[in-house]
């Protein structure tokens with residue numbers, strides 16, 4: 001076991017004190033390394049301990065696998081299908097929204113992100129799958145007033161996650177630890193002695 | 195002159211009706227093409243007609259120049275120095291904030307973005323220059339509760355710009371045209387017949 005300074009240990013505890021186990025992201029076929037990395041980095045910054053990735057094609061799976069090593073602070077769970085990840089999330093009591101600009105979508109600011117929430121974001125070209133749209137509780141959009149038809153996926157994800165962060169800050173979700181004791185202790189050990 | 199459908203013409207007018215001439219971004223030494231592109235795309239989406247780029251090194255200048263062609267809807271103005279772009283902005287009556295995570299910084303949500311505002315964002319590695327920090331009205335930060343020390347630059351920019359969009363929506367800034375008549379007509383012509 002290597003030596004861990006007490007500063008480092010305190011820093012990891014401060015991180016765990018803010019973690020939001022009931023907020024997560026599903027990256028559906030997101031395939032550019034820089035977007036995967038930017039999303040995972042944003043998740044760490046808002047306190048998301050675990051995100052999900054699902055890939056339609058093997059080459060995307062490879063990139064998602066390597067992105068999952070990019071950040072030791074956020075756990076990336078890889079799934080075989082959209083149905084799989086949705087059923088895992090449903091069992092965990094999550095409401096599931098897809099980020100998808102469409103006439104049926106709801107403004108992202110109208111959503112209650114203090115409920116257990118999973119946000120599904122789509123591939124750079126294809127966007128969200130029909131499966132995800134039909135299995136989700138609804139679609140959310142970020143309003144746009146220009147000519148471009150979509151935002152960069154890591155940008156759209158971050159805008160929605162920081163709305164969740166705002167709502168959760170207001171409700172005191174960052175004021176006391178929200179991980180259950182067993183998870184807290186497990187993560188404390190794993191992050192301290194990786 | 196080529197034919198422009200009346201649909202297209204109406205679409206361009208709707209774009210101009212939402213443009214916010216008193217909101218802008220300065221990209222200081224931002225050097226990755228995908229970040230430049232993502233920022234410009236976000237600017238279009240929140241209705242920013244013109245952004246600024248300044249480069250310390252020639253190879254960054256080249257990338258900024260090519261990014262400036264990437265989006266026909268947002269005008270990218272290239273400057274020779276941070277001092278230059280700041281003095282242009284001051285003449286235009288802009289308050290200038292740098293996006294910079296530091297102990298002296300203000301939470302970005304505390305800023306009044308309905309005033310004429312320029313947001314300066316920094317390079318992927320070096321961040322914001324000392325010059326920019328010292329010449330600006332202040333530094334703004336996006337709160338982070340994880341282990342990473344910064345967000346992706348296009349992500350940080352977007353989070354702040356969508357706060358500006360939120361404040362400006364609330365104040366009715368998107369409800370009637372805000373470009374002066376001469377600029378409106380010039381842009382209508384330029385965008386219709388590029």
Ligand SMILES: C[S@@+](CC[C@H](N)C(=O)[O-])C[C@H]1O[C@@H](n2cnc3c(N)ncnc32)[C@H](O)[C@@H]1O
Pocket residue numbers: 098099100101120121122123124125126127128140141142143144149150151152153154156157
């Ligand atoms: C580049 S976009 C995909 C565009 C794709 N052509 C489409 O039609 O969906 C990548 C992902 O970013 C998210 N996204 C981008 N802009 C968005 C917006 N304005 N509202 C909601 N989600 C957005 C969505 O999850 C989307 O699947």
Ligand SMILES: C[S@@+](CC[C@H](N)C(=O)[O-])C[C@H]1O[C@@H](n2cnc3c(N)ncnc32)[C@H](O)[C@@H]1O
Pocket residue numbers: 292293294295314315316317318319320321322334335336337338343344345346347348350351
């Ligand atoms: C990747 S960061 C640069 C990090 C650099 N090592 C530093 O110390 O500033 C690129 C730019 O994104 C913006 N940025 C990233 N995270 C930010 C945050 N949490 N608050 C404010 N600005 C941020 C800043 O403009 C920064 O210069």
